[in-house]
Amino acid sequence: MKRLAALASVALATLASIALATAAAGDPQSDYMLQCQGCHRADGSGFGESVPDLRDSVGRFLEVPGGRAFLVQVPGSAQSPLSDARLAGVLNWMIERFGPARVAAGFEPYDAEEVATLRTPLLDVAAVRARLLAGIAESP
Amino acid sequence: MIRIGCTLIALFFTAGLASAGEPDPATPEGDPTRAEYWRHCSIDGFPAAACGGTASSCPPGTLMSPISWIGTCRNPVDGKRYILSYNDCCGKGPCGQAFAHRNEGDKPVYYAQKSNDVGWCMGPADAVYNSTVSIVIGVEAEDEE
Numbered sequence: 001m002k003r004l005a006a007l008a009s010v011a012l013a014t015l016a017s018i019a020l021a022t023a024a025a026g027d028p029q030s031d032y033m034l035q036c037q038g039c040h041r042a043d044g045s046g047f048g049e050s051v052p053d054l055r056d057s058v059g060r061f062l063e064v065p066g067g068r069a070f071l072v073q074v075p076g077s078a079q080s081p082l083s084d085a086r087l088a089g090v091l092n093w094m095i096e097r098f099g100p101a102r103v104a105a106g107f108e109p110y111d112a113e114e115v116a117t118l119r120t121p122l123l124d125v126a127a128v129r130a131r132l133l134a135g136i137a138e139s140p
Numbered sequence: 141m142i143r144i145g146c147t148l149i150a151l152f153f154t155a156g157l158a159s160a161g162e163p164d165p166a167t168p169e170g171d172p173t174r175a176e177y178w179r180h181c182s183i184d185g186f187p188a189a190a191c192g193g194t195a196s197s198c199p200p201g202t203l204m205s206p207i208s209w210i211g212t213c214r215n216p217v218d219g220k221r222y223i224l225s226y227n228d229c230c231g232k233g234p235c236g237q238a239f240a241h242r243n244e245g246d247k248p249v250y251y252a253q254k255s256n257d258v259g260w261c262m263g264p265a266d267a268v269y270n271s272t273v274s275i276v277i278g279v280e281a282e283d284e285e
Contacts, residue, residue: 033223033278038210038253042277047207048263076253 028086028093035080035090044098059095059103064135066128072110072118074125084119085112168217172274175240179224179274182211183240184256186271191235195274198229202270205230205260209253211245212280223278228269230261235271 033042040046044054052058061067071077071091080087088110096104122128170177172189179195180187192199208227215222247254261269 030223030278030280034210034212034280035253037277038208038225041207050262051207079251081254 028089031082031086031090032093032097035082036076036094039076044094054094054098056098056100058098059100059107060136060139061132062095062103062107063139064132067132067136069118070122070128070132072115073120073122074129075121078119078121083112084115087119088112088115091115169215173238175238175242177274178213178216179222179276180240181213181242181244182209182224182226182246182256183242183272183274184246185228185240185269186235187238187240188229188235188271188273190238191229191271193229193271193273196276198227198273199232199235199271202229202231203267204228204273206263208260209256209258210277211256213244213274221280222276223280225273225275225277226256226260227273227275228260229271229273230269231267232270233268237271 039051040054041051044058046053058071061071072087077087077091082090092109095107172179172187172195174190175183175187177187177189177195187195188198189195193202198204205228208225210223210225212221212223214220243256245254246256249255249257252258259269261267
């Protein structure tokens with residue numbers, strides 16, 4: 001099984017090398033690659049219980065009270081070296097890229113001013129996330 | 141697991157540190173088995189290519205970490221900066237070859253996601269560190285901001 005996983009990783013890496021993404025520095029995809037992808041991975045699948053899976057998930061935080069601020073306040077966002085404008089851009093890109101589609105289709109994009117207002121690191125990320133996930137679980 | 145232990149092992153195994161120098165003139169882009177190879181500009185460890193793998197694949201008997209740290213390096217041939225994923229190869233003891241202590245873009249460990257002192261042998265690849273691949277995943281264009 002481990003061998004298969006290793007081969008799959010190599011295959012994916014090779015494919016990624018072949019189909020190089022050309023991204024301008026400062027554009028959202030480039031910022032995702034440089035600031036987020038190492039842990040959240042190219043497909044947003046994350047890493048077990050350590051790194052959240054973004055797929056059909058990240059946008060759901062916009063559907064519960066406090067969730068919009070949470071996405072700006074998680075450590076990877078609030079403490080990133082990105083400017084407020086670029087953080088807004090990469091958050092918008094992630095919601096559009098990873099969905100869910102119903103949220104991505106109609107959400108109000110972040111902008112630099114809103115990010116600047118919300119950008120305060122959380123003292124207890126896990127507790128806030130658990131509360132928001134409970135709200136998401138109860139929402140339709 | 142912090143890579144500090146690995147670094148000490150590396151110092152034991154190798155005669156000297158690699159300088160952040162120019163590529164090997166023998167090939168246009170240099171020699172991936174050497175620490176000076178352009179793609180290794182952010183490695184703090186052993187290039188997989190010097191350990192039985194390649195710049196993009198792990199040595200036999202090791203497993204590539206699914207998560208990584210990401211940096212950029214300038215290709216001396218075309219002058220462009222490329223985005224690279226530094227995935228660790230795990231499951232065998234430290235390779236000990238061609239120790240690269242090159243830290244372009246490296247941040248202190250309190251910025252864990254941007255620090256090459258952090259070991260990435262976790263999850264399915266939860267094992268001892270062996271070496272590191274330098275996989276090109278994108279091209280970085282000129283910064284517009």
